[in-house]
Amino acid sequence: MPDTSAVDTPELVVSVKPLSGRPGTSIDRAISFKTAQGLGNGLIGVPTDGIVHLKLLLEALLEGVLATGQVNAQAAGQCVRCLGEVTMPVEVTFQELFVYPERADGTASAGQDFDEGQPTVVGQTVDLNPAVRDAVVLALPFGPLCRDDCPGLCPQCGVPLAEQPDHAHQMVDPRWAVLEDILEDKKEEG
Ligand SMILES: [Zn+2]
Numbered sequence: 001m002p003d004t005s006a007v008d009t010p011e012l013v014v015s016v017k018p019l020s021g022r023p024g025t026s027i028d029r030a031i032s033f034k035t036a037q038g039l040g041n042g043l044i045g046v047p048t049d050g051i052v053h054l055k056l057l058l059e060a061l062l063e064g065v066l067a068t069g070q071v072n073a074q075a076a077g078q079c080v081r082c083l084g085e086v087t088m089p090v091e092v093t094f095q096e097l098f099v100y101p102e103r104a105d106g107t108a109s110a111g112q113d114f115d116e117g118q119p120t121v122v123g124q125t126v127d128l129n130p131a132v133r134d135a136v137v138l139a140l141p142f143g144p145l146c147r148d149d150c151p152g153l154c155p156q157c158g159v160p161l162a163e164q165p166d167h168a169h170q171m172v173d174p175r176w177a178v179l180e181d182i183l184e185d186k187k188e189e190g
């Protein structure tokens with residue numbers, strides 16, 4: 001049974017009816033959609049309602065339909081060093097074979113080895129949601145940076161060092177602090 005709860009973007013459930021029983025034929029599609037759920041990891045991702053463009057080629061094979069997709073979107077997140085905003089383009093391709101259910105069932109006799117999780121053509125449609133989600137998530141960095149050489153935050157006071165490159169603290173050894181107080185007093189006296 002297809003798991004309909006996993007279908008978060010209906011535009012990505014695409015009819016392959018014209019390909020049915022016609023190996024060698026193909027369909028070109030360009031699909032733009034808004035994400036129903038954000039696509040990403042906890043630090044960066046395509047936000048909910050983010051626009052995603054998908055260029056799709058669906059090719060009819062004997063055993064099923066081969067989907068080749070090119071995804072373009074804009075991801076947003078937070079720099080792991082300075083916690084500033086990070087935006088980056090996501091450009092990623094994926095390829096997924098959707099087997100015809102009758103082929104998937106007959107794998108033993110056909111001598112072909114399909115994974116248990118092998119996606120199938122369901123009701124003459126293919127659901128590209130998992131493929132698009134996986135491709136986008138895998139393309140995103142685990143430690144996003146606002147720029148490669150982001151200097152991060154000041155360990156003393158936490159200001160972003162990129163905004164205040166000359167930022168410095170007087171590094172006073174606590175043992176000298178007493179002496180400094182004395183000197184300050186002297187200055188005031190003088
Ligand atoms: Zn940063």
Ligand SMILES: [Zn+2]
Nearest residue numbers: 154156157158
């Ligand atoms: Zn500081």
